[in-house]
Amino acid sequence: MNATLITVGDEILIGQIVDTNSAWMGQELNLRGIKIQEIRSISDEHDDIIRAIQASFETSDLILMTGGLGPTKDDITKKAISDYYGVGMTFHTPTFERIERFFEKLGRSTTPAHREQCYMPTNATLLQNKMGSAPGMWFDEGGKVLISMPGVPYEMKSIMTDEVFPRLKERFVTKPIAHRTILTIGEGESRIAAKIEAFEEQLPDGMKLAYLPGLGMVRLRLSATGEDKVVLHELLDEKVKEIHAIIPHLIFGYETQTIEEVVGELLKQNGKTLGTAESCTGGYLAHRITSIAGSSAYFSGSIVAYANQIKESHLNVSADTLKTHGAVSKETVVEMVQGALTALGTDIAISVSGIAGPGGGTPDKPVGTIWLAVGDQQRINTYKLNLGKDRLKNIQYTANVAFNMIRKFILTENSSKTVAEISGDLTE
Amino acid sequence: MNATLITVGDEILIGQIVDTNSAWMGQELNLRGIKIQEIRSISDEHDDIIRAIQASFETSDLILMTGGLGPTKDDITKKAISDYYGVGMTFHTPTFERIERFFEKLGRSTTPAHREQCYMPTNATLLQNKMGSAPGMWFDEGGKVLISMPGVPYEMKSIMTDEVFPRLKERFVTKPIAHRTILTIGEGESRIAAKIEAFEEQLPDGMKLAYLPGLGMVRLRLSATGEDKVVLHELLDEKVKEIHAIIPHLIFGYETQTIEEVVGELLKQNGKTLGTAESCTGGYLAHRITSIAGSSAYFSGSIVAYANQIKESHLNVSADTLKTHGAVSKETVVEMVQGALTALGTDIAISVSGIAGPGGGTPDKPVGTIWLAVGDQQRINTYKLNLGKDRLKNIQYTANVAFNMIRKFILTENSSKTVAEISGDLTE
Incomplete structure (x- = not known):
């Protein structure tokens, strides 16, 4: 199960912003058993977008695209997607009403650009965006899925969490994969590696240990793939206990705790x-x-x-x-x-x-x-x-x-x- | 004059590290009039590397590739490049002697992996790496240039500065490009767009305006290409003044200020x-x-x-x-x-x-x-x-x-x- 991430927008190509979205998406998709085949950053040019979609679907069953959904003129992702699928655009009234209500609450009126934002390719399934005005879109044609989301990080994360992950789980069957993250503080990567060397050498097939260093901290991530999810989790729990027995004083928490x-x-x-x-x-x-x-x-x-x-x-x-x-x-x-x-x-x-x-x-x-x-x-x-x-x-x-x-x-x-x-x- | 940046290595695809190299390269190349067509991050798989080179040369005359030149097993960029060009590998004695001298100074000896590092595709021109052991490589075939460098940021930057920029200037005649960023706060993207609509419609050919929204802030980026660098800068300065005249109260700064x-x-x-x-x-x-x-x-x-x-x-x-x-x-x-x-x-x-x-x-x-x-x-x-x-x-x-x-x-x-x-x- 391969996915390609496509980031649309000149601001990444000219180095004005660093693409942190893709790192977050890569991490989260990996945890769910989806392998990232490639990450591509392209300009907001109509033909480049279409070419990137075509090329990416040659190696991937899933494309996650961010950027280019705002109300201003440089945002043309939607048009390119509708042309790629050869469909027209249709006005989505519920979205416009939601934007109107949002601005009403602020005591302000909408602009023509906000109306523009509510035209969607006719074959799009809309994904709710709780954090902003532009909804995400889900396309499922010819056995391949294309997802388009705004590039604003908290909007993208919100749509991914609420809408994309549950749908992906339903749409694609992936081989069970499970992870445990052990959070340590107080020793560097090489010293920890030396301490748990014997443990690491005896890891069973299908299990991997990764060192993810931070500032004064190292996260240890155990990943396991197998046929049976229950067995996987039992096996991982056991291995976490083993690590804890070796370096109890360095462990301050687990998983996503800070x-x-x-x-x-x-x-x-x-x-x-x-x-x-x-x-x-x-x-x-x-x-x-x-x-x-x-x-x-x-x-x-x-x-x-x-x-x-x-x-x-x-x-x-x-x-x-x-x-x-x-x-x-x-x-x-x-x-x-x-x-x-x-x-x-x-x-x-x-x-x-x-x-x-x-x-x-x-x-x-x-x-x-x-x-x-x-x-x-x-x-x-x-x-x-x-x-x-x-x-x-x-x-x-x-x-x-x-x-x-x-x-x-x-x-x-x-x-x-x-x-x-x-x-x-x-x-x- | 288009370039594609290719980053090789799983650590970016699984989101373990954020690709900051590409942002730096994008900025520096843009300043030199080279447009980044695309940024691609791919895995360190032999076939993926070859496919990415082939596809990138379809839209670009220049490829800058980072990563995959280290001495460990997962680094196979060199092999993939030599196969792409259909050439063999040759041992580069001066590089090995340099590595030997480097380790001698540290009172240590080289390993077989260091010898491995000195085999280069026969058609490579070596680029000196003052900061590390793996040299960069320059390939110029069929009117197109491929550059391969280590992924370590300070090594890449050193090779770019000392070796790549001077060679690119000699090899390609580029059209000047310039940017101005105007920082605004207090209005959203659509409202600013409504206010400067007339200005935007009268932008001369070769000039583009992009809206980059943040939390309560919007950055406006003007980009211009032309024949004469001095003229470009004058033109941009004039346009910045025009924007300032329309929305003076919304502008708090310029370029990279916070x-x-x-x-x-x-x-x-x-x-x-x-x-x-x-x-x-x-x-x-x-x-x-x-x-x-x-x-x-x-x-x-x-x-x-x-x-x-x-x-x-x-x-x-x-x-x-x-x-x-x-x-x-x-x-x-x-x-x-x-x-x-x-x-x-x-x-x-x-x-x-x-x-x-x-x-x-x-x-x-x-x-x-x-x-x-x-x-x-x-x-x-x-x-x-x-x-x-x-x-x-x-x-x-x-x-x-x-x-x-x-x-x-x-x-x-x-x-x-x-x-x-x-x-x-x-x-x-």
């Missing part, structure tokens, strides 16, 4: 609240936490103390500490945690202060020097990172380490392990 | 400092601002007041206001701005309070109801948004609106426009 979700769950389970005191991460920790629906149950807020003056006034860091040890120091992040516990009135607080870069380093404290502390009224753990010069990467890496520190801090409270042991697991 | 960069520049120019008081955006405004290197010059910090208690204790919002009007109200965001100006000691503050979703709405204040305020000691502007149910989209959309409010707030100070006029420009 580390901030895991931390949120732990806080809820333990009835604890969290606050953050952020200098170099500049509110990014708070943003990651509050990206989770329901986080107000355990997250109270943050003091983003970019200026030293705010570290003093809101977090009670002493002027003396700032002068003697500097803003980027163990002493400062410890006082930031103590100050945040009082200022935000939370059970647990985490603090970060560092030099995110690319400038601002000194021989003593080069760019990438970042101090973190996590604590409550009883105990405080600190950690120092030596990262690179890439500002955004440093911020994101630091956030992952910070969330793991909170996770370990809460877990230690519930076990007999000492703090030192726990801190030792964190690596750069 | 709205937070524009706000940062305005703050610096006016010698003003900024602070944020965030409820539903949860630190995201602060994160966007502090993602810019050097933002500490104008950004002091943020109070992320997720809990009402923190709105009271750190932002001095009165308990009475919260009780009477609720946390999501004009009155609350106004008091948040006033509180933030004092608490953070900045010249300007912005505040946000809303229901980001997906849950938490009431009939009175449905999910997506978001209040914003921006102000200084003299005046405060407020704005209300009615957005959808997608939490992350709401947060990102709100941030874009917030940055535009700050921008307009600063610009008003310097003009005779009234606040009411300015606020009226902001739309969803």
Whole structure:
């Protein structure tokens, strides 16, 4: 079962935007047993679109096309598709009424371009777009399926999830494939590979292990194909247990969990609240936490103390500490945690202060020097990172380490392990 | 003069990595007057590679291929190319000697795989790779050029810069092409299209306008081809001025600027400092601002007041206001701005309070109801948004609106426009 992804639009060809849609679609389709034969990016020229459809159907039974469905003049995907199938266009009243209602709610009227958007090839089955005005389209002719969707990532993802995946499952019978993803933090790819080498060598036929590295994290994905779905799942569950037995301290979650979700769950389970005191991460920790629906149950807020003056006034860091040890120091992040516990009135607080870069380093404290502390009224753990010069990467890496520190801090409270042991697991 | 980019390797097809090489190559080739006909990502299968070369040479005179030149087993690009041309492979001694010297310096010896890497199709002209062991290759047969390079981004970029661009300039005479990108905020794609319809219809031959929509923003890209580069740039500059004359209030910047960069520049120019008081955006405004290197010059910090208690204790919002009007109200965001100006000691503050979703709405204040305020000691502007149910989209959309409010707030100070006029420009 092969699919070709076609992205329509000059903005990718001239390198103005990077094609992230195809990566997401590739991942999701692979998980469902559909192999991506090819990814093609073409211009929004009528003949190029038709040529790409023809060529792709020579090697694939399924085409997923994104882009070129907006109301403006450079969007001609629909016309090309109707010409490819040799059909006319028909006005779709329900879609126009939906767009009208949407603009009515905003107290505004539609434009002629919005009417234009509602003409569809007559052989199209419409796919509902909850996130925008242009619906997706599904064509099924001569045993081959063509799907056309808007290129806006959240619109495409919404249509794929709600409409495309359920229909594909019904339309195509694929060989059972199953996956398990094990989420690790604290060791790099090669070190993990060395630890689970023996396990990997004994994987049965039809089972594969992939390493998917991220910032300070590595996802391990086990994939298995076979005849019987139930057997596959049992086999995978067993293998996950085996990996867990080898590297229990590196595993923070499974499947699509994020580390901030895991931390949120732990806080809820333990009835604890969290606050953050952020200098170099500049509110990014708070943003990651509050990206989770329901986080107000355990997250109270943050003091983003970019200026030293705010570290003093809101977090009670002493002027003396700032002068003697500097803003980027163990002493400062410890006082930031103590100050945040009082200022935000939370059970647990985490603090970060560092030099995110690319400038601002000194021989003593080069760019990438970042101090973190996590604590409550009883105990405080600190950690120092030596990262690179890439500002955004440093911020994101630091956030992952910070969330793991909170996770370990809460877990230690519930076990007999000492703090030192726990801190030792964190690596750069 | 058309080119096709071909990326070889399963890691892109299964979505494990995003193809950023093609975006870079697209940009650089476009600047040199070479139009990208298509970008294709294919698997590292012998027959797929040959088929892609054959098909691409039907529409392009130039193929740039990356990936599949490493020493491991799944790398078979070289073999496929030699079979495409029907030539044999020959051992390239200078390359092997270079690899040997490289490993000698590291105190290590070469492996048989390194010898393998030095066999090249007999008709290849080698392109020096200063950054790695696998050289690039240049083939020129039947009036068409095929270039093959390693997929490692810095190796590819080094070979392109040192070897490919100079050769292409010599080999192909290209027609100049130039672009301008105009960044707008405050109106949707169709409304902008309606406003500049007459302008668009009068574009000269060889000039195209594309609409690239984002969250509350639309980028307008003008592209022009012609005979004379200087004339092209003059023509584009003139057209940019014409667009500016039609929709001056919607344009916040040009080319690759972000709205937070524009706000940062305005703050610096006016010698003003900024602070944020965030409820539903949860630190995201602060994160966007502090993602810019050097933002500490104008950004002091943020109070992320997720809990009402923190709105009271750190932002001095009165308990009475919260009780009477609720946390999501004009009155609350106004008091948040006033509180933030004092608490953070900045010249300007912005505040946000809303229901980001997906849950938490009431009939009175449905999910997506978001209040914003921006102000200084003299005046405060407020704005209300009615957005959808997608939490992350709401947060990102709100941030874009917030940055535009700050921008307009600063610009008003310097003009005779009234606040009411300015606020009226902001739309969803």
